[in-house]
């Protein structure tokens with residue numbers, strides 16, 4: 308038997324649509340695997356009642372197939388599905404590490420990124436690596452053209468998850484097909500600023516670099532209360548606020564000293580529009596851990 312904990316992740320960070328991702332220190336999924344003749348899946352934990360146990364429909368089924376590693380797979384969900392916090396990626400990454408160890412496949416963490424991305428294709432139709440890369444490798448990750456660059460950053464973050472469901476598939480449908488040159492230039496500047504901020508562990512630069520004008524406004528419209536939550540977080544000291552992944556979670560960068568205030572302000576602002584939410588006071592952290 309092998310057991311792996313894989314963390315929630317936040318993709319995009321505004322300016323890095325489909326490219327940037329960070330591992331969060333909480334919440335996380337825990338996956339246990341045992342060798343079997345065919346793959347079976349058992350789900351427990353947050354939102355597990357909504358996730359299919361059929362290996363054809365659960366992301367870990369595709370991961371087991373990609374590694375030719377049939378197993379009984381128990382998934383204890385800590386990351387709520389359809390959260391914008393890389394729920395499916397946490398399971399995919401944990402299963403990839405666990406099955407690689409169980410069957411002694413000898414794949415490196417970097418090699419497992421494309422394996423875990425096969426799981427993402429099951430739910431979003433495309434094999435995105437922007438969540439599975441940080442879930443496997445930890446830190447801040449830049450995933451493009453099949454290559455991944457990582458930075459071991461440690462930035463305080465608040466991830467506020469409202470009781471609203473937004474599926475990644477639906478949120479991709481609202482992404483505009485084109486952008487003006489002015490918006491492209493703005494996004495490049497923001498992405499570069501954010502990357503420098505990660506290299507320097509500077510929450511001010513990271514927050515400033517979250518600003519993005521093309522994808523984020525379209526997705527913010529799917530999140531009840533987004534503008535009020537963003538304004539409240541900035542008022543409480545957040546250095547930047549954006550949609551986490553495809554939403555509905557909203558992520559704020561901040562200094563350590565402001566983290567509690569930012570978390571409270573975001574929950575209160577969602578409550579102001581009659582939406583219950585939960586704030587995770589978290590930070591950029593490690594990737595999947597094999598026990």
Ligand SMILES: Nc1ncnc2c1ncn2[C@@H]1O[C@H](COP(=O)(O)OP(=O)(O)O)[C@@H](O)[C@H]1O
Nearest residue numbers: 358365366389390391392393394395398430475
């Ligand atoms: N092991 C799994 N964990 C989470 N979601 C899964 C899993 N397997 C399949 N899914 C499906 O994936 C979808 C959630 O994925 P996604 O929208 O990408 O979530 P998130 O935004 O948190 O990353 C749901 O439809 C869920 O049923």
Ligand SMILES: N[C@@H](CCOP(=O)(O)O)C(=O)O
Nearest residue numbers: 318325391392393475552553
């Ligand atoms: N780049 C993807 C990331 C989706 O992240 P998730 O946590 O919502 O699954 C996108 O923006 O569609």
